[in-house]
Amino acid sequence: MTVSIHPILGLPEIAPGDDLAAMLADAIAAGGLGPQKGDVLVVTHKVVSKAEGSVVHVADDNYYRRVVEEQAVDVLRRRGDLVIARTRHGFICANAGVDRSNAEPGTAVLLPIRPDRSAHELRRSLLRATGVDVPVVVTDTFGRPWRRGLVDVAIGVSGIEAIIDLRGTTDAKGRVLQATEIAIVDEIAAAADLVMGKAGSIPAALIRGLSVPRGDGTAGQLIRPASEDLFR
């Protein structure tokens, strides 16, 4: 029942049009990691967005701010240069996910257009390349209300349940659990970040030994509908 988290080392710099799945397969093989049945591949969206060409030129800070406004469907809060916005995917995050760190100078990386689809296509390509069907979780680094510090969360999912629903099951005391939906792919994303190194130097990890059910979960399922949300 031990779970292990393996950094995927040696990925080259990713550029638009690159075959990210092939590069990941090579790096996994070079690391002697397999992949094996039961593994989950976690990839930061930064390399996914770069491979997909979701990168824009930003001449200066003003232009960057314009890109953020453009990527924001709805702005929840502003403070100084910080914008907390909802993206067209439904994610609520800083600067609508537009990020200049680990981007080429003069550019910013956007979120993938459809991160669940990105995860799905990575999974399919890896299956073709390696013969092993490995669930994929695409991540980003988000802040949270009330708690300081950032954590990695899932923004794209393929091949695995996103939420484990324990409602109706009983605890160790035989008491029926209420409201116990675990955002398992967010916990997977956070766990993977433990080996990703400071400052995003390692953009992917393989998690081995998880007993999470395979399934058709999506990161879209993690977005709380506005009607259920007490904090809009």
Place this chain on the structure above:
Amino acid sequence: MTVSIHPILGLPEIAPGDDLAAMLADAIAAGGLGPQKGDVLVVTHKVVSKAEGSVVHVADDNYYRRVVEEQAVDVLRRRGDLVIARTRHGFICANAGVDRSNAEPGTAVLLPIRPDRSAHELRRSLLRATGVDVPVVVTDTFGRPWRRGLVDVAIGVSGIEAIIDLRGTTDAKGRVLQATEIAIVDEIAAAADLVMGKAGSIPAALIRGLSVPRGDGTAGQLIRPASEDLFR
């Protein structure tokens, strides 16, 4: 650089007054896990609260609601039976942390009175029992605004940095990182939950291979001051 997460199996049911540290040391030894230098011990608060006697009798739902109101310093939102409240520690969570799952019938478990101190005392007792100084993270399961599903987070910390501050360091491109404080103990809490089993059947885990700096972090540092918080 591989990180591994080991469930700590075979802990007995914990009751008020139990020597939790001794029980954990026994279970760790029985599992052949050590502990080793560099390990981090993650313990769900449920067993900490039980050992400390932070358990109350709740005759019925009305009494339970009264306990929740009593534990709440400030109520942020209500919907039906759900109360989102700030506790005296400063945590904002459902039902002010008062939980009837995995509690003896007719009882509810409260948060530890001072979870950072609880973590510190567990760490000191384990050091005496095992000769190894292992950082301790005490966790609870929290919901989040905007995102469905619960994740485990740190509510008590000893012996490790709570937040890794990357501000001022440079990314792989040489760009100075802005606002990159990683809530590393929350990622550790989430990772540990991956082996804790459904419905809280395994209340502790040992994480091995982390390169997180030792330090004097506290879970209190994770609480965003109201003055910085855009979502109060």
